[in-house]
Amino acid sequence: MGSLKPVGPESNEQQGSGFFATRADFLINWSRKNSLWPMPLGLSCCGIELMGLLGPKFDLARFGAEAARFTPRQCDLLIVAGTLTWKMAQAARTIYDQMPDPKWVVAMGVCSSSGGMYDSYSVVQGIDSIMPVDVYVPGCPPRPDAVIDAVLKLQKKIEREDPLGRLIGPATAPRPEEGTGKLVFQPNQGLPKGAWDKHAHDPKSRLAIGDPLPRKTEVKP
Amino acid sequence: MSDANATASAPRFVAALGSLPHCVSQSPDGPVVEVELAQLKDVLRALRDRAGFEMCSFVTCIDHYPSEPRFALHHQLLSFEHNDRVRVRCVLPGENAPTCTDLWPGANYMERECFDMFGVRFEGHPDLRRLLMPDGYDHYPLRKEFPHHGIEPDKLYREWDRARREQWTEGAQ
Numbered sequence: 112m113g114s115l116k117p118v119g120p121e122s123n124e125q126q127g128s129g130f131f132a133t134r135a136d137f138l139i140n141w142s143r144k145n146s147l148w149p150m151p152l153g154l155s156c157c158g159i160e161l162m163g164l165l166g167p168k169f170d171l172a173r174f175g176a177e178a179a180r181f182t183p184r185q186c187d188l189l190i191v192a193g194t195l196t197w198k199m200a201q202a203a204r205t206i207y208d209q210m211p212d213p214k215w216v217v218a219m220g221v222c223s224s225s226g227g228m229y230d231s232y233s234v235v236q237g238i239d240s241i242m243p244v245d246v247y248v249p250g251c252p253p254r255p256d257a258v259i260d261a262v263l264k265l266q267k268k269i270e271r272e273d274p275l276g277r278l279i280g281p282a283t284a285p286r287p288e289e290g291t292g293k294l295v296f297q298p299n300q301g302l303p304k305g306a307w308d309k310h311a312h313d314p315k316s317r318l319a320i321g322d323p324l325p326r327k328t329e330v331k332p
Numbered sequence: 333m334s335d336a337n338a339t340a341s342a343p344r345f346v347a348a349l350g351s352l353p354h355c356v357s358q359s360p361d362g363p364v365v366e367v368e369l370a371q372l373k374d375v376l377r378a379l380r381d382r383a384g385f386e387m388c389s390f391v392t393c394i395d396h397y398p399s400e401p402r403f404a405l406h407h408q409l410l411s412f413e414h415n416d417r418v419r420v421r422c423v424l425p426g427e428n429a430p431t432c433t434d435l436w437p438g439a440n441y442m443e444r445e446c447f448d449m450f451g452v453r454f455e456g457h458p459d460l461r462r463l464l465m466p467d468g469y470d471h472y473p474l475r476k477e478f479p480h481h482g483i484e485p486d487k488l489y490r491e492w493d494r495a496r497r498e499q500w501t502e503g504a505q
Contacts, residue, residue, distance in 0.1 A: 198466045200489050232473055232482025233465070241489070 136274055143187075143213065144269035147176040147262065150186035150210065152203060154193030157220040157252040161192045164255035174262050183209040188265070189242075190258070194222040195235045207242045215245045215269070217261050220252050227251060345418060348382035349375060362417045372422045373430045376407060380435050385409035385418065388436035391443050393450040397476035401425050403452060407432065424452065431457040449474035 149171075153161050164171055171177045180186050183206045195203055207216070218238050221227035224247040226236035238244060245268060246261045343363045346356060352375055355366040367375045379385045389408040396402050407420040422429070431454040433440045443454045444463040451472035454460055462469065466488050471478060 197485050197489055198464075200486075201492050204489075204493070230481070232478075232480065232485050235486075240486070 139274040140270050140272055143274070144266040145175040146178075147174075147188040147215070147265070148178045148180055148186045149176055149188040149190050150183050150206065151179050151181075152189060152191045152193075152206065154191070154195060154199065155222065157192035157222070160252045160255055161190060161219065161258070164258050169255040169259065171259065171262065174259065174266070176262055183207075184211065186210055187214045188262075189214065189216045190219055191216065191223040191238050192219040192252075194227070194229055195238050196233050197235055198233070200235050200241050203238070204241050213272075213274075215265055216242055217246045217248060217258070217265065218244045219248045219258055219261070220250055222251075224249065343418070344414065344416070345379055345383035345385075348378050350378065352378060359419070362419060364419045364421055366421045366423075369422055369424060369429065372405075372420070373432070375420060376409075376432050376435055379409055379418065379420070383411070383418075384413045385411045387412065388432065388439045388442075389417070391432065391439050391446055393446050393452050395450060395474065395476050402476075403427065403450060405429050405446075405452065427451055428453045428455055430455055433457055448472070451475065 149165075151158070151161050151165070153159075163169055165177060165179055176188065183189075187210060189207055189210060191203065207214070216238075218224045222229060222234070223238045224244075226234050228251075230236075235241065246265050248257050248261045250257050343356060345363075345365075349365070352371050353368065354371070354375060357364050357366065365375065365379075387410040389410050390406075391408075392406050394404045394406065396404060401423055403424040405422045405424055407422075409418050409420065411417070429452055431439075431443060433443065433454075434456070440457070440459070441463060443452075443457055444460060446452050447454060447457075447460055448462045448464050449472060461467065465473065468488055471483050473482070
């Protein structure tokens with residue numbers, strides 16, 4: 112999709128001393144993906160692994176995502192770590208709504224991914240019932256390595272996004288039921304995922320500089 | 333040890349109950365006093381004041397559905413001084429029971445949980461709200477007829493979500 116390349120004479124000694132030319136898309140995505148600020152929503156034992164992840168041993172700071180803030184207003188990555196009950200679901204959704212766009216969600220562990228072993232009346236059977244999820248992490252609880260892998264996968268996903276699509280693209284056009292108060296909620300019906308992902312099912316695809324941007328299919332009003 | 337005395341003869345607290353009608357039996361984990369609902373509060377008070385049971389370990393309920401009456405209330409009491417325990421079992425004719433929070437303030441949350449899970453109304457409880465399930469939930473999950481997957485577990489969330497969206501659209505207009 113792009114790269115940071117020095118522009119100027121080809122000689123080695125002058126490389127890096129000039130200026131860089133790149134695409135705005137690439138630059139925005141590059142800065143977004145390397146400074147994710149996680150909002151840790153530790154709900155059960157996955158929260159302990161999350162502490163280990165943010166600690167010095169696994170050190171998520173190596174990937175630019177160590178600045179855990181405990182107010183959703185300053186975060187753009189929601190890590191739901193643990194069992195989400197229906198009683199907690201309203202609070203979790205409120206936290207998600209309070210996070211400023213752009214924002215991403217990681218479902219850490221099987222409980223938040225699918226309800227896990229809590230096939231029960233009190234547990235949300237997968238947090239995609241109430242919010243869109245970008246990366247699911249299996250494990251009970253997953254090791255911190257697995258969550259690092261999830262963050263790396265999320266970075267690749269952010270790389271493929273259409274950053275302005277969140278503002279002007281057709282994907283941001285409100286769905287017919289949204290905003291009308293008539294959105295019928297169905298449990299286990301996932302909300303649309305990767306709405307701004309340009310190549311959701313082709314992680315290897317990259318655009319070269321100058322390629323036309325692929326447009327998403329238009330949403331009929 | 334008083335435990336040895338308890339197994340050898342009648343438990344030591346029988347004298348404290350005096351003339352209150354009751355029935356003492358032995359379960360594998362200690363003596364059980366069975367009482368009627370009308371005498372429950374008096375028996376509990378006598379056990380606390382005269383037999384030295386300072387602590388109420390738990391208050392819980394057992395659902396014997398489909399037999400009637402279905403609910404049996406259990407109070408497990410512990411005496412630090414004598415190092416023994418007693419369980420008070422009371423079959424509830426309906427869904428009401430007297431509270432024991434005035435005897436043991438620690439029973440507050442246990443009675444709330446019992447109300448939340450079984451729907452037993454504790455008369456005189458200072459704050460009988462749901463403890464584990466959300467406020468406004470219509471069902472009692474530990475009753476035998478309650479299905480495992482629950483009855484509309486997302487109902488309250490849906491209502492909250494709908495009210496929130498309506499609020500947004502009103503604000504936009």
